[in-house]
Amino acid sequence: MNVLPYAMMITLRRLTPADWDDARTLSVAQAQREFVGTLDDILDAAQPTDHFHFIERDNEPVGFCNIDTAYSQYYEFAEPGELGLRSFLIDQRFQGQGLGKATSAALLPYLKRHYHQHPAIVLTVNQRNLAAYHLYRLAGFEDDGELYLGGAAGPQHVLRLRLNA
Template sequence: MLKGNGENDKVSQLRVSDNQIGFVEPIADILKNLSPAVHGHVIQLDKNIIGFFLIDTSYSSNYEFCETGSIGLRSFFIDHRYQGHGFGKQVTQLLRDYLAPNYPNNHSVYLTVNCKNPAAKHCYEQGGFVDTQELYHGGDFGPQHILKLNLDETQR
């Protein structure tokens, strides 16, 4: 989770690659979403912050497709300097084990990924997310696939 001003300064320096602009907001805009219900999480490699994501605990209240008792994954990205090394795939594969104990009252995680971003969709699917076969049409950059990851041990 995001802690302290020094960490905030490092996070504020994160950037997406040019081909991801439009799929992920600039980090300054992402950080404006932090609240008691929306938690920032840093992705670290050794002592370097290489990425970031938000967990939205109120996601099911804001999106009809999200089941009650679920959380939302938003604004997930790896900094442009660390892309192309498989870190996104590694992190998505670790998400279930990271989120389940940190959000024990939630049984699943939902996210949307733009239909024009098949590489990101593939990355999430490699991490265990499943396409619900429904589309979300409320995004600013076109239709989005709705993906779900079960956190509950019995639903894996």
């Protein structure tokens, strides 16, 4: 009998209010918390301009991210209209299985479909967060050398992914 290879399906899905309790069960390792905090911190600071998303594998939440539609109002390095990618994480139970990489591949088509009126998405990543930096560069985010020094955990690279390229 032939066995078909298992194709992993990664999707981004916007949270509804009914999802918030499930979202609070996601977490990263203690040593990674300086980079993203906890889901309680993130959800308790929610703004109407935050678009919270689950990262789902075959419809099961395995991670989280926030597409911030007001990002350029908070950060000088972002141009008006540019989105922000914040709180991007894969739950600690599911890390190291290629899910971060698969998500980064799914991100651009998703943004082009649902956020096409925005020219780009911008993020900051701590200089010590080598795994995340590597992942974002693989996903096509550009690094023009700019650093953001306002983060509590040290200097951060500013990365940008153009949606209209």
